[in-house]
Amino acid sequence: DTGVSQDPRHKITKRGQNVTFRCDPISEHNRLYWYRQTLGQGPEFLTYFQNEAQLEKSRLLSNRFSAERPKGSFSTLEIQRTEQGDSAMYLCASSLVAATNEKLFFGSGTQLSVL
Amino acid sequence: GQQVMQIPQYQHVQEGEDFTTYCNSSTTLSNIQWYKQRPGGHPVFLIQLVKSGEVKKQKRLTFQFGEAKKNSSLHITATQTTDVGTYFCAGKSGGSNYKLTFGKGTLLTVNP
Numbered sequence A: 001d002t003g004v005s006q007d008p009r010h011k012i013t014k015r016g017q018n019v020t021f022r023c024d025p026i027s028e029h030n031r032l033y034w035y036r037q038t039l040g041q042g043p044e045f046l047t048y049f050q051n052e053a054q055l056e057k058s059r060l061l062s063n064r065f066s067a068e069r070p071k072g073s074f075s076t077l078e079i080q081r082t083e084q085g086d087s088a089m090y091l092c093a094s095s096l097v098a099a100t101n102e103k104l105f106f107g108s109g110t111q112l113s114v115l
Numbered sequence B: 001g002q003q004v005m006q007i008p009q010y011q012h013v014q015e016g017e018d019f020t021t022y023c024n025s026s027t028t029l030s031n032i033q034w035y036k037q038r039p040g041g042h043p044v045f046l047i048q049l050v051k052s053g054e055v056k057k058q059k060r061l062t063f064q065f066g067e068a069k070k071n072s073s074l075h076i077t078a079t080q081t082t083d084v085g086t087y088f089c090a091g092k093s094g095g096s097n098y099k100l101t102f103g104k105g106t107l108l109t110v111n112p
Helices: none
Strands: A005-007 A010-013 A019-024 A031-037 A044-050 A053-057 A065-068 A075-079 A088-095 A110-114 B004-007 B010-014 B019-025 B029-037 B044-049 B055-058 B061-065 B071-076 B085-093 B106-111
Touching: A005 A088, A010 A019, A019 A088, A019 A110, A031 A075, A044 A065, A053 A065, A075 A088, B004 B085, B010 B019, B019 B029, B019 B085, B019 B106, B029 B071, B044 B055, B044 B061, B071 B085
Parallel strands: A010 A110, B010 B106
Antiparallel strands: A005 A019, A019 A075, A031 A044, A031 A088, A044 A053, A065 A075, A088 A110, B004 B019, B019 B071, B029 B044, B029 B085, B055 B061, B061 B071, B085 B106
């Protein structure tokens, strides 16, 4: 499978615990995005990387969230001291930027439930 | 900040009927993309529109980008049960070359 893969598919945690998600993008893609999606809503931008550099982080993202993309390959998203409001589907997407034509390839997501 | 609004939120049709969803942006867009998300699935890219007034077709799907580049529509002719899912528009504003802002989507259900 050469698509975007995310791990784990589901995560149940207790409030206050830390969680980490992993995303493996399509290998030749240079951009990687994290989005969050709740029921009945569209994906909400969290952050993005161009190669290994994190170039933008949403103002909506609290300092409990951190993302890394070492070596410009896979990425991790960590949420510290989880809250019930963090429950959502966390989607990773990658793209290959070419001129003005950029389309995002999404992974299947990690469904987080904070109890 | 940029806002992208979609209507309707839900649409239920009989198989064979047509369907249209509309997308409006609070700012002028450099381009607009459409994605489809099947129930339980993830968003899948359908198409990108870049030019003012652009119209593109994919089989039974017709996509339009408004003259002012602030609105767009997706029209499906003669819906089929395989069209079921949520259709999202997502726009990039002129000042951003990376950030796609998604609408809330239109959930289409089709009665066979």
